[in-house]
Amino acid sequence: MKTASNQNVVHINKFEKSRISSSSTTQFLNDSRDMAASKLVNALSDMLGKAVDEFFLLSETNTGFEMRNLYMEAMTLARDKRAILESAFKQQFLQSFAKETRKDKNASFSASASLESDFSLVDPDELEESLAAINIANNIHGTCAEALFGIEKRIGILLHDPELSNHNNPIGPEVIGAAFMEALKDWNCDVKVKLLLVRLFNKYMPDQLKDMYQEINQHLVEKGVLPKIRVGMKKQASSASASGMTLPAGGIAAGQPVVGGNELFATLQQLLTLGGGGMGISQPGVAGGFTGGVAGNGSAIGSSAGGIAGIPAQIGSGVMEALNKLQHGQIEGFVSNGGALDAAAFTGGRTNVLREIKSSSVANTLGHVDSMTLDIVAMLFDYILDDRNIPDAIKALIGRLQIPMLKVAMMDKTFFSQKSHPARKFLDTLAGAAIGWDEAEGHQGGLYKLVDSLVQKVLNEFEDEVGIFVEVEEELEQFLAAEKHQADELTGRSAQVIHHQEREEIAKIMAHDEVRRRIHAQHLPEVIRNFLTGYWKPLLTSAYIQTGEDGVRWNNAIDTMDNLVWSVTSKPAPEDRKKLVSLLPGLLKRLQDGMETAGMPEEERNAFFSTLVRCHADAVKSGLQTTAEASAAEEFNASELDLPDDFALDLSSDAEAHMDFEEIALPATPLEPDFNLLQEISNIADEHTVNKTNELTLSDDNWQADPEVEGDDYTAMVSRLKRGTWIEFLQTDGTSTRAKLAWVSPMKGLYLFTNRLGERAVSITPSGLEMKFRDGLAEIINDDNLVDRAVSNLLDRLNQPVSAIE
Incomplete structure (x- = not known):
């Protein structure tokens, strides 16, 4: 008579089992x-x-010394010790394989269980x-x-x-993860270096191991080892029942993945199980606390919760009903620590209401996995509600989404690690x-009003379909795109003002230098010096502004x-005298045209040409040696020239003027749009957001600067701002x-700075910005994705020993 348990396990045909001989079994294992x-x-x-190239690039682009x-x-290790690591990895794998294939399954040893029992004794590294190693296994x-x-x-x-567990699989992820970490132990290096290699292992290896497992499967099938697999649903699915997860009525089809959930959530579970770094998580026996710990196979209970092959876990109907009521502000009948729940807390969004739920009657209905999920989401919102960046x-408003996000996390553990998850994207x-939102924008318009309406839409409509988050995300993105377009136009106009002002300043100095060079190189009559500095220099400035150094107007004027x-x-x-005769008609015509362009009064033009005739006559007669002008020229000293006051250009005044912010005043008459500049402005956000690892280094070299000198850390910080x-x-008044x-x-x-809407444009020199950082008057805001920062903070805190936090 068959037992009930036998009807709910993998069935192996006795004929198929018996036809695999002992020698064949050994051969097939050796083949695998x-x-x-x-x-x-x-x-x-x-x-x-790949690690060699990737680490080299990261070392070149990273500004932090450590x-x-x-x-x-x-x-260096990946490059110079590659053969040693490959050999050690293979040796560790083969030793683990031999150990797993020899030992009694009842004597199996769990790395996770060991970590839990010896947590207080284990060295932090x-x-x-x-x-x-656990993380590697979860990724695979x-x-x-x-x-x-x-x-x-x-x-x-x-x-x-037949019921081989993950941890006893001799070619399984746990064995591979442990073998890699054991191989790294031969390297006398910082644990942080090892973790960098683990990161790349998780990035590149799992896809190749998938091919490996498929090839081994195919080989064993060809050898007649379980060509077909039929699976029934086990009654002992404690993880699923604990979380309220339901499995398909007909069981799982052959080949369907059974390792669900998410490696990040599993890591968080492990850390919570190991003690939580003093985070004050629920304790056994406390309402809402988890009472499980570690399952028999050593993994955290419920590590596969979160869905099978994309099928999300289902929250128990009682839990869902309770959370839906709380989401809609219906707190009647719910108690926390013997008292009624705080109604204002559930609608205000300024306190962590998940903490109240954890100590309420609702938590008594939660299974192990959902209770741990509540702990984790509560910790995440501790960070979010304390985040000074927002x-x-x-x-x-974001705080009002606590219960919807808890429901999402209970149903789908990929919320914690999948950046593209709709709910997570909306939060981010x-x-x-x-x-960049400013209180001055007000609550009745713009961004605040839209966010308020979108949050309320989620609270009103979300039950168990995450499609609502796709809708609100799209609406928010459309609004932000329209705002960005308007902000780009304003920013572009401010940039054009700076661009135009700088071109004028450069033109003045270029014209100044060209005129100065001619005056200092020649013994020129005073009338010529005055003409060049008073009228021809402005003409050169105008020509440079309009056509630049390579332009026809500039070169003709020169x-x-x-x-x-x-x-x-x-x-x-x-x-030379013959050449002068042929040159004069054209020269006089160009001088006449230039005088008109420069606005030289007619009487001054006539006086200049009259004097110019005498200068030419003197030059032809004896090279300026017989006139009074010539006598003065013999004592000529360029440094003693009595030049006009405006000829002395202060090259340091501009730098001093921009040591602090200067407001950019837009002209009443708009400048001619520079479409290349506008396109550059519109692409800035994409550069910054899409690939933050490729930092754009902005040069602070000044075209009139002194020779480059070595700066401090603040100089490097400013030069590398994206x-x-x-x-x-x-x-100065203490506000920010x-x-x-x-x-x-x-x-x-x-450097041009604006607010979120492209308004209040101000400019400052690199040295001025450095001074603000150096004096503690400026601080870069970390704009990494919110959930990334929250999860990273949580992992850091959970990894700390209890003594480090108390």
Whole structure:
């Protein structure tokens, strides 16, 4: 008579089981071992090759001294110790394979269980390495779930263990993760370097291991090892029942992944199980606390909760009903620590209501996994509600989403790590848009009003379909795109004003230098000097502004000036006098045209030409040697020239004037639009957001600067600021304001800052900005995605020993 339990497990045909002989079993296991070892070494070699290039690039682009050194050390090890690591990895894998295939399944040892029992005794670095091994295994499970399902069943048959667990699979992710970390122990390096390699292992290896498992599956099928697998639903699915998750009525089809959930959530569970770093998580026996700990196979209870192959977990109907009521503000009948729940807290969004839920009657209905999920989401909102990057008014709106986000996390654990998750994207977009929001914008218009309406829409409509988050995200993105378009136009106009002003300043100095060079190089009559400095220099300035240094107007004006200077110098040679005669008609015509353009009064023009005739006559006669002008010229000293007052240009005044912010006043008459500049402005946000790892280094070289000198850390910080970066500035009255780096002038390196809407444009020199950072009056705002920052903060805190927090 068949037992009920036998009807709900994997069925192995006795004929098929008996036809696999002992010698064949050994051969098939050896085949699987050799195929895995070969593929693992090849994949590791490929990964280390990529690591060398990636770590080198990161070391070049990272500004932090410590991280740069860590990247360089990791690169050196991956390059110089590759063969040693590959050999050690293979050896560790083969030893683990032999150990797992020999030992009694009842004597299995769990790394996770060991971590829990010895937590207080484990060295922090060893704990980091152990958790890294778990993380590697979870990453491989997530990528290779479908192939691993077949591997575990087929290897289980070969080991006479049909219910082979993950941790006892001799070619499973746990063995691979442990083997890699053991191989790294031979390297005498900082644990942070090892964790950098783990990161790249998780990035590149799982996809190759998926191919490895598929090849081994195919090989075993061809050898007759479980060609077909039929699966029934187990009654002992405690993880699923604890979380309220329901499995398909017909069981899971053959080949369907059974390792669900998410590697990040599993890591958080592990850390919570190990003690939580003093985070004050629920304790056994406390309402809402988890009472499980570690499952029999050593993994955290419910580590596969969160759905199977994309099927989200279902929250128990009682829990869902309670959370829906709380989401809609219906708190009647709910108590917390013996008292009624705070109604204002659930609608105000300024306090962590998940803490109240955790100590309320609702928590008594939660299973192990959902209780842990509540703990984790509560910790995330502790961070969010304390995040000074988000203005309080917007933070309160985000705080009203606590219960919807808890429901999302309970249903789908990929919320914690999948950046594209609709609910997570909505949170991140809200927080990103809020960075530049100013209370002065008001609550009745613009961004605040829209966010308020979108949050209310989620509260009103969200039950268990995340599609609502797609809708509100799209609406918010459309609004922000329209705002950005308007802001780009205003920013572009401000940038054009700076661009025009700088071109004028450069033109003045270019004209100044050209005139000065001619005056200092020649013994020129006073009338010529006065003409060049008083009228021809402004003409040169105007020509440079309009056409630049390569323009026809500029070069014609320079040629005319040179011809004028040459025409009044001594002409002792006959050929020079002959050349002067042929040159004069054209020269006089160009001078006449230039005088009209420069606005020289007619009487002054006539007086100048009369004097010019005498200068030419003197030059032809004896090279200016017989006139009074010539006598003065013999005592000529360029440094003693009595030049007009406006000829002395103060090159330092501009730098001093821009040591603090200068407001950009838009002209009443708009400048001619510079479409290239406008396009550059509109692309800035995309540069900053899409690929933050490729930092755009902005040069602070000034075209009139002194030779470059070595600066301090603040100089490097300013020079590497990315356009689109938000900075908070402390005002003299103690208040603060936020501004975005919108553009950097390529001519003089002026930094243009605006608010979120492209208004209140101000400019400052790099040295002025450095001074603000140095004096503590400026601070860069971390605009990484909100959930990334919250999860990272949570992981850091959970990794700390209890003593480090108390």
